[in-house]
Amino acid sequence: MRYLYYPGCSQQATGRTYEESLRAVAPELGIELSEMDDWNCCGTTTVMAVNKVLALSLAGRNLALAERAGAKELVTGCPSCALSLSKAHQALTDGSAVGAKVKEALAAGGFEYKGTVKVRHLLDVIVNQVGLEALKGKVRAPLAGLKVAPYYGCQVLRPYPQGDDSERPQNLEKLIQALGGEVADFALKTSCCGGTLVATRAKVGNSMSSQVIASIEKSGAKAIVTPCSLCQTTLEAVQRHSKKLLGHKVRIPVLTITQLIGLALGQDRKALALQRLLAPKACVKELEMRPGAGA
Amino acid sequence: MENQETILFEGELDPTFFDEVAALPEGAHLRSCIQCGTCGGTCPVSPMLPHTPRKLFAMIRAGMKDAVLSSPTPWVCSSCYECTVKCPAEIKITELMYALKRRAIREGVRCEDSDADRFLRQFTRIVAKNGRSHELSLLMRYMMFKHPIQMLKQTGLGLRMMGKGRMPLFSHKVRDKESYSRMVEKALELGAQEGGVQ
Ligand code: SF4
Numbered sequence: 001m002r003y004l005y006y007p008g009c010s011q012q013a014t015g016r017t018y019e020e021s022l023r024a025v026a027p028e029l030g031i032e033l034s035e036m037d038d039w040n041c042c043g044t045t046t047v048m049a050v051n052k053v054l055a056l057s058l059a060g061r062n063l064a065l066a067e068r069a070g071a072k073e074l075v076t077g078c079p080s081c082a083l084s085l086s087k088a089h090q091a092l093t094d095g096s097a098v099g100a101k102v103k104e105a106l107a108a109g110g111f112e113y114k115g116t117v118k119v120r121h122l123l124d125v126i127v128n129q130v131g132l133e134a135l136k137g138k139v140r141a142p143l144a145g146l147k148v149a150p151y152y153g154c155q156v157l158r159p160y161p162q163g164d165d166s167e168r169p170q171n172l173e174k175l176i177q178a179l180g181g182e183v184a185d186f187a188l189k190t191s192c193c194g195g196t197l198v199a200t201r202a203k204v205g206n207s208m209s210s211q212v213i214a215s216i217e218k219s220g221a222k223a224i225v226t227p228c229s230l231c232q233t234t235l236e237a238v239q240r241h242s243k244k245l246l247g248h249k250v251r252i253p254v255l256t257i258t259q260l261i262g263l264a265l266g267q268d269r270k271a272l273a274l275q276r277l278l279a280p281k282a283c284v285k286e287l288e289m290r291p292g293a294g295a
Numbered sequence: 296m297e298n299q300e301t302i303l304f305e306g307e308l309d310p311t312f313f314d315e316v317a318a319l320p321e322g323a324h325l326r327s328c329i330q331c332g333t334c335g336g337t338c339p340v341s342p343m344l345p346h347t348p349r350k351l352f353a354m355i356r357a358g359m360k361d362a363v364l365s366s367p368t369p370w371v372c373s374s375c376y377e378c379t380v381k382c383p384a385e386i387k388i389t390e391l392m393y394a395l396k397r398r399a400i401r402e403g404v405r406c407e408d409s410d411a412d413r414f415l416r417q418f419t420r421i422v423a424k425n426g427r428s429h430e431l432s433l434l435m436r437y438m439m440f441k442h443p444i445q446m447l448k449q450t451g452l453g454l455r456m457m458g459k460g461r462m463p464l465f466s467h468k469v470r471d472k473e474s475y476s477r478m479v480e481k482a483l484e485l486g487a488q489e490g491g492v493q
């Protein structure tokens with residue numbers, strides 16, 4: 001399966017663990033990704049608060065480039081990018097007044113978007129396109145006995161659910177099970193991690209993310225898996241202050257979906273960028289050395 | 296806790312504010328708000344704020360323009376879309392929060408206990424110029440002067456991220472800068488008509 005790939009800015013910076021592990025597991029899953037040429041920032045939630053036409057044009061330019069490249073689908077691992085791109089697709093195809101302005105701005109740069117590209121999040125592609133059976137067939141080091149917390153966060157489900165039920169999502173649970181792991185049950189699966197508030201309202205952001213961590217800790221999970229690089233960084237970072245925020249130290253490694261898959265495929269720490277995680281070495285080692293890892 | 300109420304006189308209200316907001320694309324269905332409180336009940340940030348989305352919409356209806364535009368709620372909204380998917384009146388609450396932020400920026404109304412607008416505009420400037428965002432320069436520019444203490448607190452994390460190769464020093468830029476800039480310029484201009492700013 002060939003896909004045009006939109007990395008997004010954070011995937012190549014704070015979210016590098018995600019992109020690097022994606023590059024490692026994709027070929028094994030039969031996914032061939034070609035990175036979109038000369039892509040730009042999707043505008044995310046930030047530009048929308050400043051200038052709506054600019055926000056939609058930023059995302060729109062990427063859609064136009066994807067269309068120009070002949071792609072029917074555009075795949076990204078970042079839920080926030082998927083959301084911005086989907087929003088621009090909607091504005092550019094619903095005949096709205098703002099859509100007309102966005103078209104005009106695109107035209108000023110020599111771009112046009114007819115509306116033929118479908119934006120898909122990586123989790124949707126893996127679960128619903130590659131498929132769980134194919135995935136199971138690739139598992140060499142099953143996650144037997146490993147209790148993993150499926151943490152969705154917000155934007156992979158809301159407002160555009162990416163190949164899942166936004167109320168009762170199952171994709172992460174299915175993924176964990178296909179990899180031989182055990183699903184940890186906890187309440188705040190689809191609650192916001194507060195990551196967008198870390199710089200501007202640290203207290204509120206930390207309170208949100210520490211609640212998520214507390215809920216996960218209670219479930220007895222030994223690892224957390226998320227389809228979002230912002231959630232990944234936020235949940236990792238807040239644990240550094242867990243003593244202060246929760247009264248005791250919590251150290252649960254937070255993995256991206258591609259890192260979890262890679263572990264079950266028996267790939268090594270370098271390939272999966274495990275050395276880039278903020279969790280203490282010992283916790284990560286425990287994951288690699290778990291019984292049944294076989295390596 | 297002492298409950299402080301401010302009495303507003305009718306003369307301080309803006310009778311056209313509700314109609315203006317309701318006329319925005321984001322304001323569709325705002326007239327159908329039944330004040331059920333579902334939004335506030337699902338909102339993860341509003342328990343820590345003076346106004347839930349429901350309360351903010353009641354204030355809009357009442358014409359309390361200044362209080363609405365200086366409310367911290369839109370600035371602290373994390374864009375989690377919990378409210379939007381649950382609102383029985385199908386009000387696009389998250390989008391409305393964006394619209395209120397844009398309006399506040401345009402009118403130069405600052406929320407007294409948040410300078411998130413500086414952060415958002417700084418981010419926008421970087422992207423408008425380079426085509427890609429860059430966390431390090433954004434955080435530096437946002438925090439250096441106004442939040443030196445918080446910056447020190449975050450330095451540990453920043454350095455750790457750098458050590459892990461997750462906070463690159465240099466940013467990428469789009470290659471076809473010329474056509475990108477033409478698009479951005481046009482978008483800024485058209486966006487200004489929509490109530491946006493640079
Ligand atoms: S959930 Fe919708 S209808 Fe209910 S108070 Fe909030 S905005 Fe109004």
Ligand code: SF4
Pocket residue numbers: 334337338339340341348371372373374375376377378379388389392
């Ligand atoms: S989108 Fe904003 S207003 Fe709505 S529930 Fe989330 S934080 Fe609250």
